């Protein structure tokens with residue numbers, strides 16, 4: 055359960071009183087997620103998400119996220135609005151954290167998507183990329199490839215997480231440094247579109263959430279992150295080609311990748327695997343013992359990295 059910071063009931067009542075959303079009925083910690091503290095907030099005015107921003111979200115970035123979600127909603131993407139108080143403010147403070155009250159979207163996060171659901175997710179990612187092309191904002195990718203060494207160093211002894219991991223990571227850093235592309239199409243991307251960040255009802259996408267890693271980077275990197283998180287077995291060893299093809303076909307309905315982007319996908323997916331391997335390894339070591347959070351296992355992303363290193367990896371991206 056991702057609750058790092060508790061909320062005092064009186065402070066919550068005072069926060070909610072700033073808004074036209076009625077009075078508090080209940081506020082319960084949400085089981086999913088690892089990054090922020092999330093609560094399901096019910097008031098006499100409806101159902102909302104209360105998010106308190108933790109370690110990897112800088113409060114100074116929040117106006118960017120508010121603007122981005124506003125832009126995407128205006129373009130018809132199913133993203134949650136950040137609710138504004140009577141003074142027009144979306145960003146608040148509670149329990150010593152920056153916080154927002156966010157529109158609740160219906161839908162379920164999938165753990166075992168079908169090909170039709172992967173296709174819908176790919177299409178939703180593509181539609182989001184089309185919509186974001188006209189967004190004027192930009193943000194450096196603080197979880198982009200230039201920052202992965204810092205995550206590894208901050209983790210400490212990688213071999214204590216998975217024996218032999220340090221050597222694998224060092225070799226991969228060298229290879230990615232030598233081969234990372236210089237000039238693929240770039241704009242603001244989601245950068246973390248895992249199945250738990252997509253809400254669905256049946257085969258319909260009802261919500262794209264958790265934009266707190268959104269940043270300017272290669273759009274094909276976003277495809278690689280989504281491929282890595284939607285199309286593998288639970289242990290990360292096997293990529294399901296049917297799911298992968300469906301995801302790529304859904305995306306291709308909205309966006310035609312260039313030849314250079316298609317050629318770069320296996321490399322970008324290696325990078326994506328390394329990113330999540332490292333942040334999970336970091337959190338494996340550093341998550342506070344008293345936080346109500348289920349840490350995520352890094353090992354399945356080491357397996358994905360190995361799969362994307364294989365000679366036939368390009369075939370996993372066929373549409």
Ligand SMILES: Nc1ncnc2c1ncn2[C@@H]1O[C@H](COP(=O)(O)OP(=O)(O)OP(=O)(O)O)[C@@H](O)[C@H]1O
Nearest residue numbers: 084086087088089090092103134157158159263264
């Ligand atoms: N706008 C929303 N509408 C409905 N449910 C939501 C909304 N935002 C968040 N949730 C619920 O809260 C959970 C955690 O939210 P979120 O993914 O933003 O947390 P996180 O800690 O940032 O997660 P992650 O580990 O994916 O980075 C989601 O899986 C979803 O169940």
Ligand SMILES: N[C@@H](CCO)C(=O)O
Nearest residue numbers: 246248330333334350
């Ligand atoms: N989606 C990520 C958490 C955000 O960094 C993971 O599953 O590791």
